[in-house]
Amino acid sequence: MKNTRIVFWALCLFFCSAEAGEGKDCVSSSVKAAYWPSIKISLMPPASINAPLYSHILYGFAQMNNHTFKLEGEKMMADFTATVQKKNPCVKTLISINGGGSNALALALMTTNPIHRAVFIKSAIALARRHAFHGLDLDWEFPTNTTEMENLGNLFSEWRHAINLESRSSGRPPLLLTAAVYYAHTFVIYGEHRSYPTASIAKNLDWVNVMCYDYKGSWDTSATGAHAVLYDHSSNISSSYGITSWIESGLPPEKLVMGMPLYGKSWVLKSQNQTGIGAPAVAAGPKQSTSDESGIMFYSEITDFVREKHATEVFDTESVSAYSYAGELWVGYDNPDCVAAKVKFAKKRGLLGYFFWAISQDSNWTLSTTALESWDKYL
Ligand SMILES: *[C@@H]1O[C@H](CO)[C@@H](O)[C@H](O)[C@H]1NC(C)=O
Numbered sequence: 462m463k464n465t466r467i468v469f470w471a472l473c474l475f476f477c478s479a480e481a482g483e484g485k486d487c488v489s490s491s492v493k494a495a496y497w498p499s500i501k502i503s504l505m506p507p508a509s510i511n512a513p514l515y516s517h518i519l520y521g522f523a524q525m526n527n528h529t530f531k532l533e534g535e536k537m538m539a540d541f542t543a544t545v546q547k548k549n550p551c552v553k554t555l556i557s558i559n560g561g562g563s564n565a566l567a568l569a570l571m572t573t574n575p576i577h578r579a580v581f582i583k584s585a586i587a588l589a590r591r592h593a594f595h596g597l598d599l600d601w602e603f604p605t606n607t608t609e610m611e612n613l614g615n616l617f618s619e620w621r622h623a624i625n626l627e628s629r630s631s632g633r634p635p636l637l638l639t640a641a642v643y644y645a646h647t648f649v650i651y652g653e654h655r656s657y658p659t660a661s662i663a664k665n666l667d668w669v670n671v672m673c674y675d676y677k678g679s680w681d682t683s684a685t686g687a688h689a690v691l692y693d694h695s696s697n698i699s700s701s702y703g704i705t706s707w708i709e710s711g712l713p714p715e716k717l718v719m720g721m722p723l724y725g726k727s728w729v730l731k732s733q734n735q736t737g738i739g740a741p742a743v744a745a746g747p748k749q750s751t752s753d754e755s756g757i758m759f760y761s762e763i764t765d766f767v768r769e770k771h772a773t774e775v776f777d778t779e780s781v782s783a784y785s786y787a788g789e790l791w792v793g794y795d796n797p798d799c800v801a802a803k804v805k806f807a808k809k810r811g812l813l814g815y816f817f818w819a820i821s822q823d824s825n826w827t828l829s830t831t832a833l834e835s836w837d838k839y840l
């Protein structure tokens with residue numbers, strides 16, 4: 462066992478530049494990340510990921526067994542890091558846990574009990590190390606009340622402690638620890654107020670991935686909507702408001718990574734004469750072939766739609782959002798102009814970086830490339 466390790470490290474000195482992603486040429490002061498949904502592997506096998514466009518790739522998702530509280534792996538994890546590092550030896554990988562639409566109640570239950578938390582943490586660290594990931598990300602959507610937020614803070618603190626211990630005993634750099642969070646620091650859903658545990662986050666996480674999207678959607682079919690606006694002067698539902706709320710809560714900007722969508726939200730227009738943001742609508746847009754969910758269009762599907770239907774495309778500078786329409790179909794999304802403006806905003810505010818959901822939805826890597834170039838352009 463020991464000998465194999467030594468041989469491995471000797472080989473690695475030549476082939477993986479020390480520990481891949483941690484060599485001295487791999488120092489990255491910013492985060493340019495994207496989530497890769499394993500459920501959509503057919504759209505984007507790991508070997509097809511254009512890894513040089515990203516500093517970090519998040520494998521989504523691993524699930525916790527709700528009886529044992531252990532994190533469970535997927536077969537595809539085994540080669541993931543090695544595969545994406547073939548194209549970019551510096552890219553780092555994280556396992557993202559849970560995800561939107563997954564069992565949030567099970568996480569709530571696990572976090573109430575210190576013994577269950579310890580089991581979960583130990584299994585998560587072991588899973589990341591077993592498959593050569595560089596970190597772990599928790600995507601709990603969402604803690605429902607103040608107690609759950611406190612438990613989340615306890616989880617982060619014990620998790621960081623365990624990660625530091627593991628790093629000391631293994632002699633390896635500590636695993637990254639991050640979380641995907643709501644666009645605003647304090648929020649109300651179903652009448653329940655809650656705030657994230659900023660002090661614990663600042664102390665224990667490397668950063669948070671702020672989900673600055675899904676502000677509008679098929680739950681309201683009466684009007685079209687821009688689902689990831691940077692600005693909205695008439696409400697607090699905007700990325701600038703959300704990011705500011707995080708900073709005002711006391712989280713240093715360099716712990717914030719701003720999310721951008723690689724998908725749009727679509728509606729069926731009521732009248733082809735009213736085509737703006739907030740125009741009357743009658744239904745969510747129809748399912749498309751790859752996104753396969755009504756009211757959703759991937760950016761790749763949107764660029765096809767614009768080209769094939771000769772759709773009119775508008776960049777709304779006031780909200781920083783784009784929309785296109787042709788016939789009765791309307792879709793709101795981020796185009797390259799939006800991405801450039803948002804990246805500039807993130808950089809001006811001193812944020813650590815940006816991330817995309819999700820890697821398989823871009824159109825010929827256009828938005829990912831725009832973001833990368835914009836980040837490096839604005840000083
Ligand atoms: C536990 O998971 C199973 C299967 O994944 C699910 O059917 C069940 O509802 C879950 N139980 C709880 C308490 O979340």
Ligand SMILES: *[C@@H]1O[C@H](CO)[C@@H](O)[C@H](O)[C@H]1NC(C)=O
Nearest residue numbers: 566569570605606607608609
């Ligand atoms: C918070 O929600 C949990 C359900 O996850 C519930 O058991 C608990 O009583 C709630 N706490 C408060 C203070 O409302």
Ligand SMILES: *[C@@H]1O[C@H](CO)[C@@H](O)[C@H](O)[C@H]1NC(C)=O
Nearest residue numbers: 694695696697698702706709
């Ligand atoms: C927006 O948030 C601020 C506090 O950050 C609050 O005072 C104000 O009432 C909110 N406005 C709306 C329209 O919700």
Ligand SMILES: *[C@@H]1O[C@H](CO)[C@@H](O)[C@H](O)[C@H]1NC(C)=O
Nearest residue numbers: 730731732733734735788789
């Ligand atoms: C659009 O407006 C024109 C002129 O106002 C009107 O004649 C036409 O019926 C309208 N079309 C629709 C689809 O509402």
Ligand SMILES: *[C@@H]1O[C@H](CO)[C@@H](O)[C@H](O)[C@H]1NC(C)=O
Nearest residue numbers: 764824825826827828830831
């Ligand atoms: C995709 O992008 C590459 C590089 O920017 C470009 O050369 C190629 O023509 C694009 N392909 C399509 C189908 O747009």
